[in-house]
Amino acid sequence: MTFACLFEEVQCCPPPVSTRWLKERALHYSSIVTIKEQWSGLLDPADLRGCYIEGPLGPPIPLAENESLIVLSREMCRGHQGIYWRRFVYTKELMHVFDRLDEKAGSAETFDLQIEKFKDPSKELSPQFRAESKALWRALAVLCPENLRLESQRQLSEGAISHEVLAATLRIPARYVRELMRPDFAEIIARIKD
Numbered sequence: 001m002t003f004a005c006l007f008e009e010v011q012c013c014p015p016p017v018s019t020r021w022l023k024e025r026a027l028h029y030s031s032i033v034t035i036k037e038q039w040s041g042l043l044d045p046a047d048l049r050g051c052y053i054e055g056p057l058g059p060p061i062p063l064a065e066n067e068s069l070i071v072l073s074r075e076m077c078r079g080h081q082g083i084y085w086r087r088f089v090y091t092k093e094l095m096h097v098f099d100r101l102d103e104k105a106g107s108a109e110t111f112d113l114q115i116e117k118f119k120d121p122s123k124e125l126s127p128q129f130r131a132e133s134k135a136l137w138r139a140l141a142v143l144c145p146e147n148l149r150l151e152s153q154r155q156l157s158e159g160a161i162s163h164e165v166l167a168a169t170l171r172i173p174a175r176y177v178r179e180l181m182r183p184d185f186a187e188i189i190a191r192i193k194d
Contacts, residue, residue, distance in 0.1 A: 003098040003138055004193040005029045010142045016171040017143055019090055030097035034067045037090070043073035050076070050089040052096040052135075054104065070094065081173060088172045092139040096131065100194070103131035134192045137179075141189045144170050144180055153181050 006029050010017060023035055032054070043049065050072045055063025063069060070093045076085045105128045144152075152169075155161045167174035179185070 002029065002194055003095070006098075007138075007141055007189070007193060011145045011147065013145055015144070015148055015169050016087075017145070019087055019094075022091060022142055023094060026094050026097050032066055032068050032097045034064075035094070035097070036063075036067070036069045038069060038071050039074045040071050041074045043071065043075070045073040045076040045085075049073050049085065050093045052093040054096070068097065084167065084171050084173050088139060088143070088176065091143055092135050095135040095138040095142075098138065099131045099135075100127075103127045103134075137188055137192055140172075140176060140180055140185075143172055146186070149180055149185070156181060 006022075006025050009025060010022075013021070027033065027035065043051075050070060052068060052070055053061060053063065054068040056065040056067075057063045061069060070090060072086060072089060072093075076082065076089065152161065152166050156163070156166070163177040164174050166177050166180075170177075182188070
C-alpha cells in the first residue's frame with residue numbers, strides 16, 4: 001500500500017482534515033505500526049521545525065523496528081499561527097512513513113548527504129533530499145482535498161476569497177497556499193503518488 005491509497009481516501013474528507021485521522025490512515029497504509037510524538041525545546045524553528053526518526057534505534061532514542069518518532073519544535077507553536085505550523089509540520093513529517101528504503105536517512109552518512117544539500121545547492125540531489133520535498137507536497141495534498149483545491153483556485157481567481165481565508169479553512173500557514181494553487185500541482189502529486 002502506498003501514499004496513493006491515502007490520497008484517494010482523503011478526497012472524501014471535509015476541511016480541515018484531522019491530523020489524528022491522517023495518522024491512523026498513514027499507519028494503515030504503511031509498514032509503520034506506531035508513531036510517537038515529542039516536543040523539543042532544542043529545535044530552533046528558524047532552522048528546523050520538526051523531524052522524523054524511524055527505528056530500530058537504541059538509546060538515546062529507543063525505537064523498535066517499524067516504530068517512528070516525530071519531533072516538533074516547541075517554539076514553533078507560539079503565537080497566532082503556531083497551531084497552523086504545528087499541524088502542517090506534523091503532517092509533513094508524517095508523510096515520511098511513505099519514503100522508499102533508498103530515501104531514508106538510515107545512517108549518519110545519508111543524513112549528512114541530506115544536510116549538505118541544504119548548505120550547497122550545487123550538489124546533486126540525494127534521495128533523502130528528494131524525500132523531504134515529496135513529504136512537503138504530500139502534506140499539502142492530504143490537507144487539501146482536490147475538489148476543494150480546484151474550487152478554491154476558482155474563487156481565488158475571481159477574488160471571492162483570499163489566500164489567508166483558504167489558509168484558515170485548511171488550518172495551514174498562508175505561505176503554502178501559493179504552492180497549492182500552482183497550475184502544475186496535480187501533475188506534481190501524480191508523479192509522487194508511489
